[in-house]
Amino acid sequence: MDNSTVNMDIISMEGLKVSPESSGPAFVLLLLIYIFIMVSNVGLVVLITMERSLHQPMYLLFCNMSVNDVFGATTVVPRLLSNVFTPISERYIHYIDCVVQAFCSHFHAGVSHAVLMIMAFDRYVAICSPLRYATIMTSRMVVKLSVSAWTAAFVSVAILLGLTIRLTRCRRVIINPFCDNASLFKLSCQNLLINNIYGLGSAVVILGSSLGSVMLTYLRIAMVCLSGKNKVLSSRAVQTCATHLAVYLIMMVASFTPMIIHRRPEWADSGKVASVMFHIVPPVLNPIIYGLQCKELRLKIVRVFIKNKSFHK
Template sequence: MEENATVLPDILEVQGFDISPEFTYPLFFLLLFVYSSLLFSNIGVLMLIITEKSLHQPMYFLFCNLSVNDLIGNTVLLPRLMTHIISTERFITYNQCVAQAFHSHTFGSAAHMILIIMAIDRYVAICHPLRYSSIMTTRTVIGLSASAWGVSLVLVSVLIGLTVRLSRCKSVIQNAYCDNASLFKLSCDDVSINNIYGLFFTVLLFTCSIGGIGVTYIRIALICWMRKSKELNNRALQTCTSHLVLYLIMLWSGFLTIILHRFPKYPDLRKIAYILFHIVPANLNPIIYGMQTRSLRDKITQILQGKVRAI
């Protein structure tokens, strides 16, 4: 029987990290702390926005999108990764692996789309403050958010669908987690279509992301330069710097993951870059956006002051 026709069991072995025994539990507890902190901060922001009627505004709906995406993306990745770190046997079913890859890629593409919408929101707020409420209505923001999620789900469904159709001749995921590239590397079939669509998917996503955010920031910079208003410059610097820094972190960690898939000599670096792509923005988003948004910051301060008085 040929190798590519071999019937394999539905259980896959995950390669994971090669960790010295003395670092196993420190790494586990570090990831547990990171996961707990992002759960606490993102769920806290979500609950605050949901329960406070004064925060039922389009801008805060965008924060909810970001928090929900961060929670889903990291919950799909981190618990199983932590389990595999302290386990001697690292196994996952093929269906679970496909589900993890699907949610993980949806997280990445949705994050880019949501950040494009947030850049547009910042542009309108800074450059057209008097027209902000008429442009960024609740209906508009919901429509843009639905489009971001819809486009992400369609693109990723095709990406994963092309991989699921392949037969398997291997059963080891050469990674610490499941993603599309790791899945189609299990096959001995011709994966040219997967590589072509994967390249199309990546180029389209990054072109839209970099192009959309680049255009909005260039227009903000031009308007600030032409108006020469110190107040406008300060507002633009305060609201845009954090967004741009977080976007660049996500962009470069995503770039590293994609590029390092082509260089098998650096597997651990690729795995670390992918994990950073998930956990760094998810931990920083609620802190930076929460602290730099006055209404949200004031509400958080009021709650904390109320708890201090109660103690």
């Protein structure tokens, strides 16, 4: 194998631009965020798994979200941490590792949207058809919906990356902080029409169906709550939906940011941090919002802390 071939398999990744004096604080901040994501989300999954009283559709969906958040953060954050103290000119990644990171990144995004759609449907049935909730949202149905969400995301991303890795490469520099599909196919000098069509088309389908279904679902829920006679129950339902929508809107903003940056190269430097937010902000907020907002989960968490305190005394 000649040197040029070897060199093309080593990709230079510019990543985040951090000054030497800011490297220490940036590393500590990223590390603390990553530790919090791991502890809070894994803790939530363990708590729900161990407590039989929490083996309900809504909490099983929380498990889906937490597992996916851990996966998404692990896809991006460890490499960012390893690059903080590395000069930009010495940041390299093997092409195959870049493909794997891009696959995991897009897979995480696809599952995130799919799970939030299922959660919106769950809340819709619970609030708009409470008498039929137990018969519709069974554990078996939740498993089916979850498997469908993960499978659909896997197939969609596999096709996306399959179209990209078939391309020959004439460049070896990635400006983005982490590998994604757009960064990979920009390394090629071939005709990218098919990649652009499928990439844009799949993004429109995923984001469009996600945004449309979630907004219609919560609009219907809001109408039912506002017209309901039980004002206390309605206000609780609205509060629940409001937090779900807040998380969803944050995720949508974080989803659109990388797409905009790739089409606006002049914004690349200022948008690098924003492009990482999708893998950091929702995984940080989800366990806080869902864990503390749900009364049953909140009580279980409090009991765990009380037990630990009494045990150490």
